[in-house]
Amino acid sequence: MTDDIDQVLITALMEDSRRSLKALANISGLSSPSVAERLRRLEERGVLKGYTVEIDPRCFGYQLQAIVRIRPLPGQLQEVERQIQAIPEFTECDKVTGDDCFIARLHVRSMEQLDTLLDRLNTHAETNTAIVKKTPVKRRLPPMAF
Known part of the structure; x- marks a missing residue:
């Protein structure tokens, strides 16, 4: 199950998958280690399947x-x-x-x-x-x- 903070992190990554942990921490109100742990759990559960780049x-x-x-x-x-x-x-x-x-x-x-x-x-x-x-x-x- 995901929560509101997970949604904030996912939305921020959808806008820019290159955002740093520090930037994600500022957006979510968490510390960088807490963001890293949440992202790790989202990856393990298969919610986040990868980080990508878009080309023309x-x-x-x-x-x-x-x-x-x-x-x-x-x-x-x-x-x-x-x-x-x-x-x-x-x-x-x-x-x-x-x-x-x-x-x-x-x-x-x-x-x-x-x-x-x-x-x-x-x-x-x-x-x-x-x-x-x-x-x-x-x-x-x-x-x-x-």
């Missing part, structure tokens, strides 16, 4: 982002999953219910690169692709209920 793929030449719905051909589910995992331009992928088995996010430098990557899947799956124009809601956590 465009800074590395990835000008296009696509959402790809993937429907494996009969008997090809595991092969399609392996291929998706092996293509580093796929930055996220969910296995879902419904007609499509996978919904994936892909970053590419050009339309030609998109075609080349999707061609690798086409012998094992049908794909349906949408180019992302804008992201009005960035990836975020759902509300935390305590």
Whole structure:
């Protein structure tokens, strides 16, 4: 179970995962050792799974982002999953219910690169692709209920 202080710490880390223990102590009203102990317990319980950095793929030449719905051909589910995992331009992928088995996010430098990557899947799956124009809601956590 988490409490109000845990929520303050989690919210502060969501805003900036590089905050120091001293900064987190100032925000929460605890001492630095107390903050360190709380973070350790949150990590042990799996509440905090990691600390990350956010980059802009465009800074590395990835000008296009696509959402790809993937429907494996009969008997090809595991092969399609392996291929998706092996293509580093796929930055996220969910296995879902419904007609499509996978919904994936892909970053590419050009339309030609998109075609080349999707061609690798086409012998094992049908794909349906949408180019992302804008992201009005960035990836975020759902509300935390305590």
